[in-house]
Amino acid sequence: MLVSQLFPQTSKTAPAGAESLNQQLLIRAGFIHQEMAGVYTYLPLGLKVLTKLSQIIREEMDRIGGQEVLMPALHPGENWKKTGRFETFDVLFKFKGASGADVVLGPTHEEIIYPLLTEYVTSYKDLPIALYQIQTKFRNELRAKAGLLRGREFLMKDLYSFHASEQDRDQYYEKVKKSYLKIFAQIGLPVLVTKAAGGTFSDLSDEFQSLTPSGEDTIFVCQSCQRAVNQEVFDEETCQQCGGEFKKEKSIEVGNIFPLKQSYAKAFGLYFTSEKGEKKLVSVGCYGLGISRVMGAIVEVFHDEKGIIWPEKVAPFQVYIVGLDLESKDIWDKAENIYQNLQAEGIEVLFDDRKSVSAGEKFTDADLLGIPYRVVISKKSESNLELKKRGEKTTQLVSLAELKSQLK
RNA sequence: CGGGGAUUGGCGCAGUGGUAGCGCGCUCGGUUUGGGACCGAGAGGCCGUGAGUUCAAAUCUCACAUCCCCGACCA
Numbered sequence: 137m138l139v140s141q142l143f144p145q146t147s148k149t150a151p152a153g154a155e156s157l158n159q160q161l162l163i164r165a166g167f168i169h170q171e172m173a174g175v176y177t178y179l180p181l182g183l184k185v186l187t188k189l190s191q192i193i194r195e196e197m198d199r200i201g202g203q204e205v206l207m208p209a210l211h212p213g214e215n216w217k218k219t220g221r222f223e224t225f226d227v228l229f230k231f232k233g234a235s236g237a238d239v240v241l242g243p244t245h246e247e248i249i250y251p252l253l254t255e256y257v258t259s260y261k262d263l264p265i266a267l268y269q270i271q272t273k274f275r276n277e278l279r280a281k282a283g284l285l286r287g288r289e290f291l292m293k294d295l296y297s298f299h300a301s302e303q304d305r306d307q308y309y310e311k312v313k314k315s316y317l318k319i320f321a322q323i324g325l326p327v328l329v330t331k332a333a334g335g336t337f338s339d340l341s342d343e344f345q346s347l348t349p350s351g352e353d354t355i356f357v358c359q360s361c362q363r364a365v366n367q368e369v370f371d372e373e374t375c376q377q378c379g380g381e382f383k384k385e386k387s388i389e390v391g392n393i394f395p396l397k398q399s400y401a402k403a404f405g406l407y408f409t410s411e412k413g414e415k416k417l418v419s420v421g422c423y424g425l426g427i428s429r430v431m432g433a434i435v436e437v438f439h440d441e442k443g444i445i446w447p448e449k450v451a452p453f454q455v456y457i458v459g460l461d462l463e464s465k466d467i468w469d470k471a472e473n474i475y476q477n478l479q480a481e482g483i484e485v486l487f488d489d490r491k492s493v494s495a496g497e498k499f500t501d502a503d504l505l506g507i508p509y510r511v512v513i514s515k516k517s518e519s520n521l522e523l524k525k526r527g528e529k530t531t532q533l534v535s536l537a538e539l540k541s542q543l544k
Numbered sequence: 545c546g547g548g549g550a551u552u553g554g555c556g557c558a559g560u561g562g563u564a565g566c567g568c569g570c571u572c573g574g575u576u577u578g579g580g581a582c583c584g585a586g587a588g589g590c591c592g593u594g595a596g597u598u599c600a601a602a603u604c605u606c607a608c609a610u611c612c613c614c615g616a617c618c619a
Binding site for chain 2: 145146147148149150151152153154155170172173225226227243244275277278279281286332333334341343352389392394422424426458460461462463491492493494495496497498499500501503512514516522
C-alpha cells in the first residue's frame with residue numbers, strides 16, 4: 137500500500153474529549169473514527185488489525201473443535217423474557233419491531249443459541265457441540281468510555297459448548313482456558329487468568345486480564361505464583377496456592393469464560409436422552425473474547441510518546457518503507473523495486489512514497505502508526521537499507537536479502 | 545443514573561454585548577527535503593439546537609441535545 141493513497145491521513149491532534157490513550161493514538165493514526173459515544177468506524181488500518189486478531193482467534197477455535205456460525209444481532213424480545221433477562225440485563229437495547237413486538241439488540245447470544253440447539257439436539261449422540269461466532273455486540277452502557285475499552289457496539293468472539301455431562305463440560309472448559317492462553321500468546325498481549333464472579337451467567341468464572349494502569353478492573357496478583365483474583369471475589373490474606381503476597385493492580389478484562397448455570401437450559405427446554413434413556417439437561421459453557429477491546433488494550437500496553445508499537449502478528453503492515461530523496465529517479469526506482477520485491481514475498485508493506493512531505497514528517501508518521509519494521513531508503517543509505525525496529529533505538533544497515541531473512 | 549466540564553472553519557483553540565480571529569491542515573506559485581521546513585497569495589464559519597432579553601447576542605437568560613471526565617453500575 138502506498139502511503140500517498142492510504143485513507144485517511146494522520147493528524148497531529150486528537151479530537152477534543154479524546155483523553156484515553158488508545159482513543160487518541162488510534163484516531164490520530166487513522167485506525168478508527170468515532171461516530172458517537174462508544175461507537176466507532178474501523179478505517180482501513182484498524183480493520184486490518186481487527187481482521188488479524190479475528191483470524192488468530194478463528195484458527196484457534198477451529199483447532200479445539202469449534203464450528204463457526206453467524207447469529208443475528210436482532211433478537212426476539214420473547215426469548216429474553218423466557219430467561220428473565222429482558223428485565224434484568226440492564227444494558228439491553230430494546231425497541232419495537234414492525235409488528236409491535238419487542239426486539240432486542242444482542243449483547244450476548246444464549247437467548248439465540250439455546251433455542252437453536254433444542255431443534256437439533258435430542259440424544260447424547262448429538263453431543264458435544266461447540267459453536268462460535270465473531271460478531272458485533274450491543275450493550276447500552278450507561279457510560280461508554282476509554283475509546284475501544286468500553287463501547288456500546290463492539291466486536292466479540294463468543295463460543296458456546298454443549299455437553300452430555302458437567303464433567304465433560306468442565307474438561308472442555310479447561311481446554312478452552314488453555315486455548316485462550318495460546319491466543320493471547322500469539323497476539324502478543326500478556327494476560328493473567330483471574331478468578332471472578334459470573335454475573336448473570338454463572339457463580340464463578342475465569343477472566344483474562346491484561347495489566348495496565350488505564351484498566352478499569354482491580355485484581356490481586358500473587359507475587360510469587362502469579363495467581364490472580366478479581367477484587368469482587370477477593371477474600372484471602374495470602375495466596376491459597378503458594379502462600380505468597382498479593383499486589384493490587386489495575387487491569388483490562390479482555391476475555392471471560394463461564395460454566396453456565398442450568399437455568400438457561402431449563403428456560404428453553406434444552407434436554408437430551410442419555411445412554412440409559414433418561415431425559416437430562418444439557419451442560420453448557422460460554423466463552424467470550426472482546427476483539428475490539430483487545431485492540432484498545434494492545435495500544436494501552438504497547439506505546440511510547442511517539443505512537444503505537446504493534447506486536448508483529450497483529451500489525452496492519454509488517455514494514456514501513458520511508459522513501460527519502462524520491463525526486464532522484466535512482467532512489468525512486470530502488471524504493472519501488474524493494475517495495476514490489478517484499479510484497480512478492482507475501483510481506484505486507486506500507487511505502488511512504490510522498491514526494492512533497494518532509495523526512496521528519498515521514499518518520500513521525502512511521503512512529504505513530506507503529507509498524508514493526510521501518511526501512512529507510514535514501515541517498516545516504518547508498519546500496520544498503522536502514523532497518524530499525526519500532527520501539528528500539530538502534531539502526532542497522534542491511535542488504536535486501538538480510539532484511540528478508542529477518543522478516544521470516 | 546448523580547456530580548462536574550465542554551460545544552466557535554476539516555482538527556486544535558482565542559474571542560464577556562456592536563455582526564468573528566489564531567495555529568495546524570487544505571489550494572496555487574516558488575524555495576526546500578535525515579525527525580512534523582520556509583516565503584508569498586488564497587479558499588473555508590447561520591459561533592450545537594430552540595426560545596427569550598436587547599436598538600444590537602458567539603457573548604446575557606431558560607430549555608434541550610451531544611461529547612468528555614469523576615462516581616455508581618457492569619459478562
